[in-house]
Amino acid sequence: GGPLDNLGVHYADVMPYLLGKVKRVNGIVSTDITKFSVPDAATANFEFESGAIGVYTTQQVSAYSSRLSIFGTKGVLHINRFGQELYWQDIIDTQAAKKEGPTLQEIPFDGPNPFTTALQEQLEDFADCIVHGGTPLVGADEGIESLRLIRAIMQSNDSGQTIQLG
DSSP states (O other), X not given: OTHIIIIIHHHHHHHHHHHOXXXXXXXEEEOXXXXXXXXXXXXXXXXXXXXXXXXXXXXXXXXXXXXXEEEOSSEXXXXXXXXXXXXXXXXXXXXXXXXXXXXXXXXXXXXXXXXXXXXXXXXXXXXXXXXXXXXXXXXXXXXXXXHHHHHHHHHHHHHTSOEEOO
């Protein structure tokens, strides 16, 4: 799965948490950029049962490039590099956009790297469950569902069809 398995699976974890279940997926995967047998780059469009639409792009040709854009009724949230770069873009009509320009605004984030912090917290929770007993906050069901979403992107690419999940 290349960048889909390495990077995309983490976004696949976050999307249902923020937007609910994914209803449909369209994916395009490239294996033509590098000499490796796994995908070099991928992009996917998601429709959620909530009505939201998401677009995800990732690649492993250049380091640290991964982006999720979530389109809603008030604007677009762009999450780059696992949340290290966050941007908000208001919805404005075409005429206003031509006159005023884009409304892209950076969302300041001074906290720790959300990717490594979340992973560390997940591993600490898992270790605590082993030592003291209990059920991890993130378990096998969530992991399998994330992989199912990543595989749907690849299946869509291979079949040229939209994959229905919901």
